Amino acid sequence: MSLFDSRHWHVYPEGDLIEHDTENQDQCVCGPTSELIQHEDGDRWLHTHHSLDGRENNE
Numbered sequence: 001m002s003l004f005d006s007r008h009w010h011v012y013p014e015g016d017l018i019e020h021d022t023e024n025q026d027q028c029v030c031g032p033t034s035e036l037i038q039h040e041d042g043d044r045w046l047h048t049h050h051s052l053d054g055r056e057n058n059e
Contacts (some may be wrong), residue, residue, distance in 0.1 A: 007042070012049035020049045 009026040010032075012020040025047045042055040050056065
């Protein structure tokens with residue numbers, strides 16, 4: 001997991017076929033999903049990047 005800033009959290013697979021773009025998630029080729037996480041000290045975005053090697057299918 002990499003923190004781009006305190007309002008945007010990125011979860012991405014390590015050792016994937018590509019290096020995931022955590023600075024411009026809209027431009028990452030994996031098509032990450034984004035979810036608003038509401039928290040008492042401020043809302044945050046959780047960006048979940050997807051592997052290109054298909055490892056999610058084996059979990």
